[in-house]
Amino acid sequence: MIGELGQLSLAFALALSLVMANAGLVGAGAANNTARRIASGATMGLMVFCLLAFGVLTYAYLVSDFSIRTVASNSTTLQPLFYKIAAVWSNHEGSMLLWMLVLSLYSGTIALLGRGGERLTSAALGIMGLLSAAFLLFILFTSSPFLRIDPPVFEGAGLNPLLQDPGAVMHPPMLYLGYVGLSAAFAYAAAALIVGEPAQSDGWVRAARPFMLMAWITLTCGIALGSWWAYYTLGWGGFWFWDAVENASLMPWLVATALIHSAMATEQRGAFRTWTLLLAITGFSMSLVGTFLVRSGVLTSVHSFASDPARGFFILILIGLAIGGALALFAWRAPKLQDGVPFQAVSRESALLLNNVLLMAALAVVFIGTIYPLALDAMTGRKITVGPPFFALLFGPLCVLMMVLVPFGPRLPWRKGDLKSAARTLAPALGVAAVAGLTALAVASPKSAVGIGAFAVAGWLIGASIIELRKRKGARLTAFAAAIAHAGLGVSLIGVAGTVCWQSEALVVVGPGETLTVGPYTLRFDGVVERDGPNFTGKQASIAIMDGTRVAAVMRPEQRIYTAEGQDVSYTAIRTTGIRDLKLVLGDDRGRGRWTLSAFVSPLAPLIWIGGLVMALGGLLSLFARLAARAPKPEAAALPQAAE
Amino acid sequence: MSPKKRRRLWFAAAIVVAGGLGAWLVIWALGNNTMFFRSPTDVANKLVQPGIAFRVGGLVGEKSVRQGAGAEVHFTVTDGKGVVPVEFHGVLPALFREGQGVVATGALDARGTFMASDVLAKHDEKYMPPEVVDALKKSGRWKEGEAP
Incomplete structure (x- = not known):
């Protein structure tokens, strides 16, 4: 019964999304208040039914309803509560329902906030309605999470133990909040093109910016979490491996980063109007491309749950329609747009332009490196992989160049800037950079030119951010937010440099009581x-970190066999001091109590993710500043509503 | 030529040069950093030179896993026709078993042993690396709809 309720909710949601699309687009054209109100109401309904469907599925997992196929194949009664919930979205069907839920929540937020006026909101809801309808059709016809199995099984197959993880x-x-958040920016961009806003108005950018920021913040967090997870999981290649699935999330992030910068110039100066529209379209396209790569089975990883050609085909059609439709709309309407105030070669606008050029170049590198093997395989059947050095070689220098240039941006005024005065203000940051570089030279071994350079660049970025924070006392919160986000970039760079340049490792066979040394540890x-354990049996090693003859701490890497799934998983043990990680992996049993043990010491590794969090914090601050600024002033609110 | 036109010309030229340079860099980097996938049969037929990095996939040979004196492990990878001896220094993935599919990255040494820098096994019971499936299909060891 409960499963049918979920299926029915999705059917209702589909009907409402069609109403939403229709009424929204009608309301975009004429001053048709009824249509607009219907679009808004349908959006609320969509949100309610998506919540209901998702709630029903979660409930089915919680009570272990094994008459539902997805529950039976992804959960067991023994699974801890946390992982029963995680199991809801750790399979293709459930994750698509999560995607749909997030899409409906963003639609609801657009309707509730009504940013950018009634016409724009209505058109944006129309676009969100179309997207919702497409995804609901996809779910209902190719990936319903509510299908029954007959007869029900007594015990489920269980969640892949690799995924039984925080x-x-x-x-x-x-990640989905980020991917789908870009759909809101996309909807507003398409809405602006449909409504044909007066060529001088940038209402859509103002309306969409909180959504762009939200998407960027959550993408940043999602990628940082994913990178951390891959880092401590054995066999996932460390914090970043340029795996196609990782790249699939990096591409929308690069576009979102470009978008929040370009949108700033458009909102404040009317610059890059067409470009910002194009970026908003590209951003969501990259989300869809990422989803296609991950979900269609063209790639194989822990993310490609099932390879059903129908699903890949459907997403491909969806990509074609969304991108094609938006670009056609763009080609038709965009030529009418005019760019705002002209600017000089040295100005904030130019700095943002350079930022976008470099980010797009980085995107091109990642895109080519990710797609080339797939295209080659599809065309010639030859199987190749593009190795991490390709990305490091091209992406690395682009990033460093960008980070060197970042501090100049906020120091240049709009329209016309002065490079000399900016350089003079930033001079102390150069000192910080020198100190950071020299510290790396003095303290770290072995000597690494890349590491020293990275430290200097990070010092430059963080130093410049501190200058920015001091100079802007009393300035708007958004300036602080930018300085914090840019500093986060520097923090991450230090972490990456430490891990890449100075990691030490040991691989040994040890018997009980024997000692080994790795880095500074014995x-x-x-x-x-x-x-x-509750649903596994484990072999757990005890490894003491020695401080002279005293035991300072004990670490316990483990191998587990999950009984229901019959699968082995190796668990690393990590001990962090905040600036240095020690990671241990238990290997093979070599007989007579001897085991293979592998140990890694990664200096500064935690900074990789701390930097990501700092970046996200900067974004969050900017988002709050924006939303707080929009709250109506008391005297303005007291005035009676002027006639339209 | 008016100054404005001249400036545009310079701008266009700069874009063409930058674009060309970028394309050349990408192609050069791709050429140096792609790895081919080879089946054990390819390796047995001496299609691969020693010292060149590539990936090889197949099934771990039955009774082939042997622990070395140090922390290294020896095993073979086979597609039913060709057999490649592999040496690996490191911790094997938890799902590494004789008779199961693996993909290893590395290069052949002078004696024809594949020195693996990385060994990937399947990540759950249902999964078989697609390269392994292809290699098995080519050697006729794969039966449709039946996981070995």
């Missing part, structure tokens, strides 16, 4: 014990 609880929802192997 990462699985947070990473997918965050470790004593104290044997392996067997233990039973």
Whole structure:
């Protein structure tokens, strides 16, 4: 019964999304208040039914209703509560329902906030309605999470043990908030083109900016969480491996980063009007491309849950329609747009332009490196992989160049700037850079030119951000937000440099009582014990970190066999001091109590993700500043509403 | 030529040069950093030179896994026709088993042993690396609809 309720909710949601699309687009054309009100109401209904469907599915997991196929194949009664919930979205069907839920929540927010006026909102809801309808059709016809199995099974097959991890609880929802957040920017861009806003108005950018920021913040968090998860999971290649699935999330992030910068110039100066529209369209296109790559089965990873050609085909058609339609609309309407105030070669506008050029070049590198093997395979059947050095070689220098230039942006005024005075203000940051570089030279071994350079650049970025924070006392909150986000970039760079340049590792066979040294640590192997967990049996090693003859701490890497799934998973043990990680992996049993043990010391690794969080914090601050600024002033609110 | 036109010309030229340089860089980097996938049969037929990095996939040979004196492990990868001896220094993935599909990255040494820098096994019970499936299909060891 409960499963049918979910299916029915999705059917209602589909009907409402069609109403929403229709009424929204009608309301965009004429001053038709009825249509606009219907669009708004249908959006609320869509949100309610998507919540209901998602709630029903979650309930089915919580009560272990194994008459529903997705529950039976992804959960067991023994699974801890946390992972019963994570299991909801850790399979193709459930994750698409999560996607749809997020899409409906963004639609609802657009309707509730009504930013940019009634016409624009109505058109944006129309576009969101079309997207919702497409995704609901996709779910209902190719990937319904509510299908029954007959007869029901007594016990489920269980969630892939690799996914029974805190990462699985947070990473997918965050990433989807980001992916789908770009759909709101896309909807506003398309809405602006449909409404044919007066060529001088940038209402859509003002309306869409909080959504762009939200998408960027959540994407940043989602990617940072994913990177952290991959780092501590054995066999996932570390914090970043230029895996196609990682690239699929990086591409929308690069576009979103370009978009929030370009939108700033458009909102404040009317510059890059057409470009910002194009970026908003590109951003969501990259979300869809990422979804296609991950979900269609063209790639194989823990993310490609099932490879059903019908699904890939459907997403491909959706990409074609969304991108093609938006670009056609763009080609038709965009030529009418005019750019605002002209600007000089040295100005904030130019700096933002350069930012966008570099980000787009970085996007091109990632895109080519990701798509080339797939295209080659499809055309010639030859299987190749593009190795991480390709990305490091091209993406790395672009990033460094960008980071060197970043501090100049906020120091240049709009329209016409003075490079000399900007350089003079930033001079102390050069000192910070020198100190950082020299510190790396003095402290770290082995000597690494890349590491020293990265430290200097990070010092430059962080130093410049501190100058910015001091100079802008009393300035608008958004300036602080930018300085914090830029500093976060520097923090991450330090973490990446530390891990890439100065990681040390050891691979040894040890018996009980034997010691090994790795980096600054002396470790004593104290044997392996067997233990039973709720849904697994494990072999757990005890490894003591020695401080002279005293045991400073004990670490316990483990191998588990999950009984229901019959699968082995190796769990690394990580001990962090905040500036240095020690990671241990338990390998093969070599007989007579001897085991293979692998140990890694990664200096500064935690800064990679801390930097990501700092960036996201900057974004969050900017978002709050924006929303707070929009709250109506008391005297303005007291005035009676002027006639339209 | 008016100054404005001249400026535009310079701008266009700069874009063409930058674009060309970028394209050349990308092609050059791709050429140096792509790895081919080879089946064990390819390797047995001496299609691969020693020292060149590539990936090889197939099934881990039955009774082939042997622990070395140090932390290294020896095993073979086979597609039913060709057999490649592999040496790996590191912790094997938890799902590494004799008779199961793996993909290894590395290069052949002078003796024809594949020195693996990285070994990937499947990540759950249902999954088989697609390259392995292809290699098995080519050697006729793959039966449709039946996972070995």
